[in-house]
Amino acid sequence: MNSPGKQQDRYTWNALGLMSSHRRITGSVESWRYTPRGLLAAHTDEEKRETRWQYTPEGRVAALTNGNGAQYRFSHDADGRLVREVRPDGLSCTFILDDSGYLTAIQTTGTQGGVRRETQQRDALGRLLRTENEHGQRTFSYNRLDQITAVTLTPTEAGQQQHRMQADTVRFEYDRSGWLTAEHAGNGSIRYQRDALGNPTDITLPDGQHLTHLYYGSGHLLQTALDGLTVSEYERDSLHRQIMRTQGQLATYSGYDDDGLLSWQRSLASGSAPVLPGQRPARQGCVTSRDYYWNNHGEVGTIDDGLRGSVVYSYDRSGYLTGRSGQMYDHDRYYYDKAGNLLDNEGQGAVMNNRLPGCGRDRYGYNEWGELTTRRDQQLEWNAQGQLTRVISGNTETHYGYDALGRRTRKATYGRHTGHTARSRTDFVWEGFRLLQENVQQQGWRTYLYDAEQPYTPVASVTGRGESRQVWYYHTDVTGTPQEVTAADGTLVWAGYIRGFGENAADISNSGAYFHQPLRLPGQYFDDETGLHYNLFRYYAPECGRFVSQDPIGLAGGINLYSYAPNPIKWMDPLGLHDILADTDIVCRGGACSADSFKNGSGVAADANGKLSGISTQAKPNAGLETLSQPFKHNQIGVATVADIEKAGGTITLDGKLNSSNGSMMMNHATVDGLTAEQAEKLFCPTQPNPVPVEQRGPKRGC
Template sequence: RVTDINGVSRLFQYDPRGRLVGLTYEADGSGVEFTYDKAGLLATALDADSVIRTLEYDPDCGRLFKITDAQSNSILYSYNSQGNITQMSYQDPGGHQTFSQAYDYQGSEPPGLLHQIRFPDGTYVEFAYDEAGRRIKVQDRSGNTTQFEYDVLGRTTAIVRPGDAQTRFGYDLHGNLVSVTDAEGRNTAYLYDDLGRPVYRSSPDTGITIWTYDAAGNVTSKKDAKGNLTQYEYDQLDRLVAVHFPDPNYDYRFVYDEGPNAKGRLCEVIDPTGSTRFSYDFRGRIIGKTSIIDGVSFDLKRSYTAQGRLSSITYPTGKKLLYEYDNCGRLDSIMVKNGDQETLLMHMVHHLPFGPADKIETFAGNLVESGYDEQYRLTASNPGQQTERLYHYTPNGLLEQLIVTNLPQMNQSYAYDALNRLVSASGPYGTINYAYDKTGNRLSRELNGEIENYSYQPGSSRLVEITGPNPTDFSYDENGNVVSAGNLTFTYDFNNRLVKADNGDRTIAQYTYNALGQKATKQSEKGKIIFIYDLNGNLIAEAKGDGSITSEYFYTGKTVLARSDAGVDHLYYYVKNQVGAPVLITDPDGAVLWQAQYLPFGQAQVNSHSSIVNNLRFPGQYFDNETGLHYNYFRHYHPGIGRFIEPDPIGLRGGINLYAYAFNDPVNIVDPTGQFGLAGIIIGATSGALGGLAAGLKSGNIWAGIIGGIAGGIVGGAIGFAFPPASGMVATMIGNAVAGAIGGATAGMVGTRLRNPGATNKEILLGTAKGAGIGLLTGSISGAAGGAVAQLGASPAVGELAGTMIAQPIDIGLGLAEFNINWNPNGEEEAIPDVWPEAIAYPDDWGSALEWDPQNPQEIKRETSVTLTVSGGSPPYDWAVTGQGFTLDKRVTQGGQNVLKADSTACGAAVVSVSDS
């Protein structure tokens, strides 16, 4: 039994061999169960919602080769003689392969390293290494190469992308990163204190920033280029309790430990707009959020299944969003309940194995079908019907053509350069061509023959002038925020948030923000709007200044499905494009009430016959009519120029260009928070395929490439998107579909393989067990954990607040704990320090018999042996052993002891059997 600080007890059950077989919460009896095979390997895992996974292993080496869900869908793995995964595939119950990916280790130098990742369409990503085994070249699926250079100490000194776009890195004598020089020669410099903590950053875009620390290593102050000093206060547990700005009227306060089940958790955030309170159930899940904005209170409630899957959200008006799941733990249906009236938003009729839903019943009872290839890329929607759309991709997996079969005038085509940036597009808007410098600053845009040219402040990425049909001048403050754009002028707060917009001498809009980084209110000539958000940061409601709700929005993930307006007795339904931007809004009868088409970078051309207003744009964006800008959570986006008007709050972790949107690929990538790009085509596909969202959000390859360290941010677009959106889908789908311990165990196993394709089986088993530990002790793996979330103990939005607000030095913002992947300053994958309690360590049957070199865990330092002793029975004994690389001193012996030996080829588990006379 383990009883936490809130008095919640969990019971851990073990079998006679000390293996964990169950965990139960005493409060409600919910829990998870495990069984093991004869070799002691996890065989089945049953979660609290009765979702089961079955795992099967190679009898010779104990390697996992099959995972099966409750509907007999399976994931299959093949290995080479070194234990590396060479093939993974998904199969349906009939044995039909729906997804596959192959890994080739032949031909690499040095031998045994990953040489190619091969895809079903014949394309591949290829890797090359130096003599030390460091990756020196990556060739993407289109044949473009990115090269890496190192110094004698193995530190990355340069990343060279196609077109000789070189990013260079410099270090001090202690190995600290002291300079990042982009491909245009712009340098960001860093200085450190004696403890190796960054204390100074000089950026060509954001100026000079200075940090100080306390003895525990917490950031205590930040001074920006404008001279604004922000101070941070902590309690004795190193939890952030206050943020002090130069004007105390803007301060934030954080309150912990107050209320039921709240010890060790964030309970209230107090800021100039009001306050936000969180309430928790006995498992530490947020069940209530009360936002008080300008004196008006709004309540949001959540409930969960026994395993912790979201079951319902109750909106401020009392409407409920209900979620149901199938026996595989996948989202099955979403309904809106208003009093006694229930309205179906969507029902997933059929899922592909461990992947997206390819048949969905809509609110109108229509069946929407989607086609996917063996990389789980959307290839067709509504095939064979009047509304059929076909999708074609480049070798790199970027959308190349969108064909609307029965409306050819709506067809669109796209072309990209070697850096995967959009360089041309054609569609109903005509033809557009783009040109960029080596770091992604737009140099020109040609629309149907009319050319705009873009000029920048020397030595920075600050856009200062556009010439052409609509000439515009821009100016900036010391922190890099745009303070004027043509006739518009902008004012910012101490957190670099846009708080006022003026047109000439007339104020056209004023904004306030809460401590979670969300825009709380807007005051314009049309009146006041209050914005209310869910725990995922989605805008779920708008209200007038008196608190009366005018609109409510219903989502799955980051994708909006429907809207409810005050005084209207039915819902409005959203139809979206491939990146999730609304293109149609209809009533229940299918009548079109709002319609728009978009230029590639998100500039909406709204049909003049639209009878309602819609301000939602790209995922995470809200159109402000007063300025023409899109509010994008942590920043404001200007769709006309394809840039943000503020620099990225997480710095170089979001990419080498602090202003560019989505790596200049808005066709395939979106940026819901204004911090880093995600595989947008997957988000868009969730309109007809919910399961795909997980791949884009959590894929090891893509996520690490985007939000990793500085080098990860720089290479993110080039290397992360050399893989299709479904890359790393094993870890993704298992971790997402199998909540709690099951998800943790399987994700831990596969995540270990993906991080280290040459990992030994012992490493994989430990990864599996530790992953199970995370799931067991947290109930389920959250969507965005990381240090900040763990410290504040609240929602992902709260975690992002900490990373953004403190703006960690060296651009170290959020972490991702799900698959234990991060990037070090050299751009290489590395493990985040373990967060698993030692009590959940996998039982080590070998004790200390096998000795592993921590610097080279793939190699056994020496041949080893262990003495086994029989208790009971009568001699003589008959001994036998199975397992690669294992031998016994004696097969038959009079004595009750024997010596089991493991040579350097040993893998998996040794199964020893003994029988007496």
């Protein structure tokens, strides 16, 4: 098959029809070995990092060994259900099930013998009704369509006294069709009006402002306005890709190469000469400009930036980012052990327990649950939910609070010996799992607006009301990370120098004034009091390119529970729940899966060669058919493998798409691009029966 750059890759398959090797034109080889029963026994990447699986005689996974030789070990009951997991650092999880196979409790034993226990209660349909641990209880309510209508957090006395946890309820309202119409939370309510396709056309914010969206026939965004003030208007090509966006007195243009990859970006003053579709304007006179040069593996090789000069990226044969060199600041080199831990230097030994002992001059310490507790001069404290609740640093301490959904709703910094008056406080309002507003003490409210196709890419923020209202425009790179911010008149007010794993080395705007710009990698928020990035369900340390606590979804997020991504220029994790698909993982789509159904799918576009983009599917590492079929009400499910999709020339992206029906995150949503309708039909057909009982299936949306 041909990958980006028309590179020809070759695949071999064994007698069972299972992929056994993938050879790139460079000669590097990725390989898979299987047991005689067809179970995956080993995967070796192009850098000879090997992951191995061992099985019981019944075919259940007994051990998973990473590239360092460290093991996860698993135990099962007589019915083949997982009942215990022991991780490489010695932490263990025991899963207690009822007679129906539903999880009733998780008991986690730390490396020093401590125990955390979470109990779960479900109804006869298997819906989660309550969870409880030593610091709090959460309860869940549902409507007749099985949509969540309320989540309530009730802290225990220990949660209140030790972690300042507060009682909280988040409530949801829906219309008769199942679309989300309102979300009520502690910091205010959000209300939605929608068009016939379910697109939000009018969003009433907690402060009474109205955010309005105008779409054209296919459902693609045309204009965004706030309280009648047009913030941005959009132009698109025949594939509905964004090629122009107004940003105050500027217009930002984008162009794409023959493989559909972003090729260039330019921000020009509104009085500049018109830019024709496909025309790449000269850099002269641009406020911001970027040109992207991709290698044959679909990786960014060079970015030529009007402010930062040329930045060159290097990778190993498996796609791990190994270097970043530019005309500003030092050359960065990145070293890894065979489990993907980012190291200080090439000679550093393997981190067998994945608990990195430090980064540069910073030394790290952990509690028995694998949560970072010491960093620099900081002491970090965590609750039983795995949430960071307090950081002590010198003469200050900062407290963090969360709502019933686990979203951070407040942070406040105090002098340790000056009473209870906060030196600074910030409150947060969320739209689903995306930051909508923040109120910074003495600065006022700021509202964030995002790209319709990339839900964690900021477009603008708005501060003030009435005559004092100001709009600030974000200029992002190919990942959706802000690189510059301009005022409505086109003045540059902030420009960062973002290193390979998201650390901002400096403000290079020379504006002479401070501008509050906390947004970093997609979904991340910079905390100036710690230097960490808040990443919704976890915190991220940009200096070492990893999370500071283990993934709450466990191995579903990858074999290294601290890893962010091997290549942050290509991967992103806006929720802090890291997923990377293997070639053997399955991809599901609901319905007949005929060629016409793919062509006419919501949000699907076709290029001149008939290649489709925007095909909605469900995918998740190691997930089975039942898990991925649950969101579909269809009686039939189409199933393909990641390898088959890529072999046919397609790509698949785990994109964590916002669910327009209830405002939550569709955790397993994945978008397939680059297939013709006929190829898609061949891959996903014949369909098979949906294994999920009808009453347990989610509401049918799209697909």
